[in-house]
Amino acid sequence: MLDIVEGLKLCRDRKERAVLATILEVEGSAYRREGARCLISESGRIIGTLSGGCVEGDLFEHARAVMETGVSRTVRYDFRPEGDIFWGLGLGCNGALTIWLQSFDPIHHSEQAEQLVQDFQNRVSSMEAYTIGIVVESEDRIKLPVGTQIILNEADRDLHGFHRSSYRLKDTVIDGVSVKLFIEPVKPRPRLVIFGAGPDAVPLVRQAKALDWHVTVADHRKDYANRKNFPEVDELVITGRGDCSELPVGEETYVVVMTHNFELDRTLVQNMLPRPIPYLGVLGSRNRIERMLDEILLSGVELKEKCLKKLHSPVGLDIGAESPEEIALSILAEMVCRKNGRNGQSLKFRKEPLHERNKGIESVPVGA
Structure with missing residues (x-):
């Protein structure tokens, strides 16, 4: 977009x-x-x-x-x-x-052109999901011009009979004008927060930006977290060691922890697990993450099962990745799978239509 x-x-x-x-x-x-x-x-x-x-x-x-x-x-x-x-x-x-x-x-028609630019700028900068109706046909093009975008609320959805997440064409009447609306759900850009500004974060940033994700890199080291190393990133955040308390994350935020420091990673994992995020990836071996979770439990922190479902470590899909670029591809592919409710299997084994969500994939509970 x-x-x-x-x-x-x-x-x-x-x-x-x-x-x-x-x-x-x-x-x-x-x-x-x-x-x-x-x-x-x-x-x-x-x-x-x-x-x-x-x-x-x-x-x-x-x-x-x-x-x-x-x-x-x-x-x-x-x-x-x-x-x-x-x-x-x-x-x-x-x-x-x-x-x-x-x-x-x-x-x-400069005014209409500027309005279209603004409508689409609002889409890419929105932090919340909403639904719009675009007038593609109008009985009265003066009163309700073709191209008009209308933000639809709950009452509108009930009135016009459509689901919040559905795309559809709908014949209806607005302000006394018969129109055909294209109903379109608008979702916020997926957001990726990477803790750790090492060289292996560079290809992950680059590949996520190629998919139009909003990317933030956070690190306590100013010599690493800078525009010279990450010219494409949307935000650079200098934090205290392991401190992420002021960094906003929410239901559309995917988090990857890759500081290469065990103590920092453990602190970040402990802080991030209760957050309402759909995905928490941690770079490192299975033994490493198990040791982290054991230490978190010993500190008296309760790890709820619904929180652990968002944890992915070792992070990424099993594609035999070795180079930083392949590892970044593996991580991003897993995040896209999670976002779209897919399991990452080869398409030749898929029985359902390609553009239909897998009903068998359990969604990640948020607000845990």
Whole structure:
């Protein structure tokens, strides 16, 4: 999402028209799901992807028409056997996409363009989940313009009949105007806090940033925790030795402890386990973490089972990682598994649809 925001800002600053393409509905199998976006600029630059390159070329021609007219529209691609023959793209896919092309014109409609930039900036900076309804069709474009984004509360969800976590198209009436809404849940960017600013934290920061995570590195050593070593990090926090009391962590915060100091790691683990975080990864061997937990118990601290479920040590998936880059990949892959409720198995063994959550994975209790 950050790349879309930066792309919108760039087009705004350059006074360049663009089209924001959003997948509204998917039937069958597809490369991306509802809510996926790409930005198509007047110069031909495409930021983001909807289909792995399958439709972007054709989509650009539709986008040019939207730029010229300033009128948003929907386009449908059907790649199921008969539909694929119709489109003549020969993709061999087995799904259909409904894509909405939204005009972005900072030249003739600067106010609407600025509002769109602000709406998406709010998404990437939000610390809390919320649900929005985007007007994709309107019976009265003057009173309720296409592209209007409405934050929906509990009463709205009851009124319009949708679940907080669901993407869907909904025909409804707002302020007396018949509209078609694209209901979209907005989740905060996942946050990663890394305790330990050693060299092996560098690839973990880099890979997490590539996935648009918000990343914080905390360490008591100023010579390690600095912008020279971590130019991409969102936040650098200088702490006392093992002190994390003032560092905010919550339900969207994934924590990795990798100070390489046993006493510091033990203190951090003891402080972090009761926090309402979904994931606590600790670098080191199984014997090392067992020794830590034994010492924590001996100190009189009770370790509840629901707290221990968030603990991952040795940290990461079993991919035979050896280099710092491979270890970082292993850790991040495990965090993504946890975030998405998956178990990390090879996809060739998966029986359920690829984009359906595993119902057998127990979610991490928060607020423990």
